[in-house]
Amino acid sequence: xxxxxxxxxxxxxxxxxxxxxxxxxxxxxxxxxxxxxxxxxxxxxxxxxxxxxxxxxxxxxxxxxxxxxxxxxxxxxxxxxxxxxxxxxxxxxxxxxxxxxxxxxxxxxxxxxxxxxxxxxxxxxxxxxxxxxxxxxxxxxxxxxxxxxxxxxxxxxxxxxxxxxxxxxxxxxxxxxxxxxxxxxxxxxxxxxxxxxxxxxxxxxxxxxxxxxxxxxxxxxxxxxxxxxxxxxxxxxxxxxxxxxxxxxxxxxxxxxxxxxxxxxxxxxxxxxxxxxxxxxxxxxxxxxxxxxxxxxxxxxxxxxxxxxxxxxxxxxxxxxxxxxxxxxxxxxxxxxxxxxxxxxxxxxxxxxxxxxxx
Amino acid sequence: xxxxxxxxxxxxxxxxxxxxxxxxxxxxxxxxxxxxxxxxxxxxxxxxxxxxxxxxxxxxxxxxxxxxxxxxxxxxxxxxxxxxxxxxxxxxxxxxxxxxxxxxxxxxxxxxxxxxxxxxxxxxxxxxxxxxxxxxxxxxxxxxxxxxxxxxxxxxxxxxxxxxxxxxxxxxxxxxxxxxxxxxxxxxxxxxxxxxxxxxxxxxxxxxxxxxxxxxxxxxxxxxxxxxxxxxxxxxxxxxxxxxxxxxxxxxxxxxxxxxxxxxxxxxxxxxxxxxxxxxxxxxxxxxxxxxxxxxxxxxxxxxxxxxxxxxxxxxxxxxxxxxxxxxxxxxxxxxxxxxxxxxxxxxxxxxxxxxxxxxxxxxxxxxxxxxxxxxxxxxxxxxxxxxxxxxxxxxxxxxxxxxxxxxxxxxxxxxxxxxxxxxxxxxxxxxxxxxxxxxxxxxxxxxxxxxxxxxxxxxxxxxxxxxxxxxxxxxxxxxxxxxxxxxxxxxxxxxxxxxxxxxxxxxxxxxxxxxxxxxxxxxxxx
Numbered sequence: 001x002x003x004x005x006x007x008x009x010x011x012x013x014x015x016x017x018x019x020x021x022x023x024x025x026x027x028x029x030x031x032x033x034x035x036x037x038x039x040x041x042x043x044x045x046x047x048x049x050x051x052x053x054x055x056x057x058x059x060x061x062x063x064x065x066x067x068x069x070x071x072x073x074x075x076x077x078x079x080x081x082x083x084x085x086x087x088x089x090x091x092x093x094x095x096x097x098x099x100x101x102x103x104x105x106x107x108x109x110x111x112x113x114x115x116x117x118x119x120x121x122x123x124x125x126x127x128x129x130x131x132x133x134x135x136x137x138x139x140x141x142x143x144x145x146x147x148x149x150x151x152x153x154x155x156x157x158x159x160x161x162x163x164x165x166x167x168x169x170x171x172x173x174x175x176x177x178x179x180x181x182x183x184x185x186x187x188x189x190x191x192x193x194x195x196x197x198x199x200x201x202x203x204x205x206x207x208x209x210x211x212x213x214x215x216x217x218x219x220x221x222x223x224x225x226x227x228x229x230x231x232x233x234x235x236x237x238x239x240x241x242x243x244x245x246x247x248x249x250x251x252x253x254x255x256x257x258x259x260x261x262x263x264x265x266x267x268x269x270x271x272x273x274x275x276x277x278x279x280x281x282x283x284x285x286x287x288x289x290x291x292x293x294x295x296x297x298x299x300x301x302x303x304x305x306x307x308x309x310x311x312x313x314x315x316x317x318x319x320x321x322x323x324x325x326x327x328x329x330x331x332x333x334x335x336x337x338x339x340x341x342x343x344x345x346x347x348x349x350x351x352x353x354x355x356x357x358x359x
Numbered sequence: 360x361x362x363x364x365x366x367x368x369x370x371x372x373x374x375x376x377x378x379x380x381x382x383x384x385x386x387x388x389x390x391x392x393x394x395x396x397x398x399x400x401x402x403x404x405x406x407x408x409x410x411x412x413x414x415x416x417x418x419x420x421x422x423x424x425x426x427x428x429x430x431x432x433x434x435x436x437x438x439x440x441x442x443x444x445x446x447x448x449x450x451x452x453x454x455x456x457x458x459x460x461x462x463x464x465x466x467x468x469x470x471x472x473x474x475x476x477x478x479x480x481x482x483x484x485x486x487x488x489x490x491x492x493x494x495x496x497x498x499x500x501x502x503x504x505x506x507x508x509x510x511x512x513x514x515x516x517x518x519x520x521x522x523x524x525x526x527x528x529x530x531x532x533x534x535x536x537x538x539x540x541x542x543x544x545x546x547x548x549x550x551x552x553x554x555x556x557x558x559x560x561x562x563x564x565x566x567x568x569x570x571x572x573x574x575x576x577x578x579x580x581x582x583x584x585x586x587x588x589x590x591x592x593x594x595x596x597x598x599x600x601x602x603x604x605x606x607x608x609x610x611x612x613x614x615x616x617x618x619x620x621x622x623x624x625x626x627x628x629x630x631x632x633x634x635x636x637x638x639x640x641x642x643x644x645x646x647x648x649x650x651x652x653x654x655x656x657x658x659x660x661x662x663x664x665x666x667x668x669x670x671x672x673x674x675x676x677x678x679x680x681x682x683x684x685x686x687x688x689x690x691x692x693x694x695x696x697x698x699x700x701x702x703x704x705x706x707x708x709x710x711x712x713x714x715x716x717x718x719x720x721x722x723x724x725x726x727x728x729x730x731x732x733x734x735x736x737x738x739x740x741x742x743x744x745x746x747x748x749x750x751x752x753x754x755x756x757x758x759x760x761x762x763x764x765x766x767x768x769x770x771x772x773x774x775x776x777x778x779x780x781x782x783x784x785x786x787x788x789x790x791x792x793x794x795x796x797x798x799x800x801x802x803x804x805x806x807x808x809x810x811x812x813x814x815x816x817x818x819x820x821x822x823x824x825x826x827x828x829x830x831x832x833x834x835x836x837x838x839x840x841x842x843x844x845x846x847x848x849x850x851x852x853x854x855x856x857x858x859x860x861x862x863x864x865x866x867x868x869x870x871x872x873x874x875x876x877x878x879x880x881x882x883x884x885x886x
Contacts, residue, residue, distance in 0.1 A: 151780075
């Protein structure tokens with residue numbers, strides 16, 4: 001469908017700089033999530049793309065057409081951008097059918113309750129037959145479905161979702177997210193999705209933009225972002241991370257967990273580094289012993305804390321001779337008691353950044 | 360492509376018009392001060408130094424003290440019975456208990472004094488005012504009991520407290536700020552009434568001010584006494600605002616909570632409670648309506664001309680009230696929009712300052728506008744325009760309260776969504792903003808209309824020569840004290856205009872716009 005190009009966007013509210021010289025390129029048909037904590041500027045960026053606010057400086061182009069620049073502004077009604085907000089923001093005085101029909105041309109609306117487009121949209125979001133209801137007669141999840149149907153009805157060039165599921169409870173949230181994403185992917189709609197939930201951001205996106213203090217810290221595919229975060233701060237924001245100092249030489253790195261193998265991209269590193277070991281890379285073994293291949297056996301320690309999650313559990317191991325603790329993810333219930341003696345093995349390569357780059 | 364659109368601008372137009380409106384609303388205060396100053400500060404001092412003012416002050420204070428106490432007991436007790444106990448017919452009682460406060464005070468007092476000569480002076484005023492004003496306590500207390508956290512009462516009962524002690528130590532204590540706020544509303548109403556006290560031959564500031572103006576024709580003295588009255592009213596209003604804030608803080612806990620279990624009443628207690636509520640409704644509502652009906656029937660024989668002048672009075676009343684309602688609604692809209700859409704401290708302060716109008720009694724508004732027009736704008740003196748403006752000014756806060764919920768509902772977020780769906784700013788205003796504002800605007804109009812239609816004090820001072828409204832014509836007959844039968848149709852019409860539509864409107868709004876509490880909040884403001 002469409003591309004979005006943002007260049008050097010700056011936006012302040014009063015003395016607070018919300019967006020700071022931000023660049024963003026959304027490719028055609030991609031689902032992009034913008035992940036950030038509240039106040040990071042992600043919602044503001046979405047509102048600028050929709051045309052609800054104007055940036056202080058910078059340009060925004062949709063499909064190569066400049067929609068916002070110092071001397072040019074295309075108002076929201078001419079951008080063909082569908083917007084779904086956190087609370088749905090359905091028009092409370094209109095029925096569901098008339099909400100969906102709101103953005104359709106007058107001729108369509110006049111000709112006998114919208115000639116099928118409304119029904120088509122209701123069917124699309126799985127709520128056929130609810131056209132005569134008023135928004136307050138719908139559940140939260142139904143309201144969000146209708147908000148999506150309303151946004152899609154006028155065939156927008158792109159769809160912007162501003163934390164659309166965050167006011168729903170966990171179970172409903174996951175299933176609605178799956179349905180909505182299926183709909184958007186089936187239509188190959190260019191989508192920008194703002195969220196503060198990292199698992200949500202990783203699970204739905206083609207590309208994730210990690211936004212922090214008004215800038216995009218890293219913009220990459222979800223697996224690339226998780227596996228190759230550009231600095232320790234990004235690593236910690238996306239999932240759990242054990243980050244420890246190390247000394248790199250000849251493709252290996254010496255850490256409290258012993259000598260670990262650097263990933264191919266990091267083999268050239270020399271000297272003091274910060275090393276990332278994800279909890280799922282760690283494995284509890286009965287005793288310290290060296291085995292072959294790419295598994296390294298490090299220090300032994302004691303179990304300091306356990307968190308059981310059903311499908312897996314996380315064990316905190318305090319390493320001997322230091323007060324460093326490691327988070328270890330174990331499948332199922334770890335049959336360990338507090339104070340048990342264990343040893344840790346590391347699976348796979350690790351990544352490292354030159355020391356001092358910590359964020 | 361407009362470059363400016365979409366840029367967040369300072370709301371100049373809204374701000375400027377709001378400031379102008381607030382200034383106009385507060386003009387009567389300024390005018391009274393100017394008038395007093397023109398008569399000379401030494402004269403003012405002389406007036407205030409008289410023992411007469413001390414008597415008025417004493418009359419006001421003792422009446423306020425006794426009526427507030429009685430109203431607090433009756434209102435709180437009735438609220439607890441209808442909200443928290445398994446009293447038979449609670450829904451019906453809850454409605455009937457509110458209505459007495461909506462009936463004009465001078466109609467109520469007349470219904471008593473027209474049959475019982477003994478109902479006058481201090482005791483008469485206490486009786487009539489208590490039966491008229493207890494709903495001002497009942498209504499907020501019922502709300503407080505409804506939204507109270509049941510867990511706390513359960514915990515208290517679990518700790519071995521009796522039902523009675525739970526009521527006193529938990530329910531009432533929790534709602535203390537609400538109760539005090541309600542008490543101050545009672546005081547505010549007592550300070551502003553004129554007709555009822557004239558009727559009951561009880562001297563207060565309003566009757567004294569009115570007397571100075573109408574019979575003594577000494578506006579300087581009247582304005583001097585108005586200064587005292589307004590000062591007291593402002594003090595009371597300030598206190599009420601403080602307690603309203605605290606009453607809000609008292610309500611903690613989640614919004615959606617489990618329903619309270621009504622407390623079962625045993626046979627004897629049930630009979631006692633029911634008898635109390637029935638007696639209260641009979642005295643406060645049944646009696647005045649019955650008396651009006653009685654005089655309607657008896658008055659048929661007195662042969663006074665009624666039908667023609669009643670028709671003309673209704674005509675003038677409807678015309679003035681409708682114009683005033685339209686004006687007040689139009690004036691309240693920018694102030695409400697500014698406060699709702701530009702949530703800055705000064706915008707909220709501007710909105711809140713308009714509630715000061717509540718502390719300006721009708722007699723003072725009348726006095727100030729008579730002074731203004733007789734001195735500086737004689738062409739407007741006793742003109743219909745002036746009366747309409749006075750109504751709009753007095754009932755501005757009512758219009759504001761009635762539309763607040765709708766203005767908040769017509770959020771700029773919805774306008775943005777409308778724009779992103781391809782509709783221009785004008786289309787969005789017409790199809791989103793206006794329909795959402797509609798219920799609030801209509802509520803504001805209706806409630807100002809109903810209030811203006813039964814206003815007496817300012818009307819007596821400002822009504823155009825040769826014109827009679829429902830209130831003034833009723834008053835003319837009632838004051839003579841003999842032609843009860845002639846006054847009765849006017850009383851009946853005013854009761855029909857005040858009590859019935861107020862109830863129906865609030866119910867209709869509840870039903871039609873379930874998400875929009877304009878109707879209910881306006882009913883609460885009206886009372």
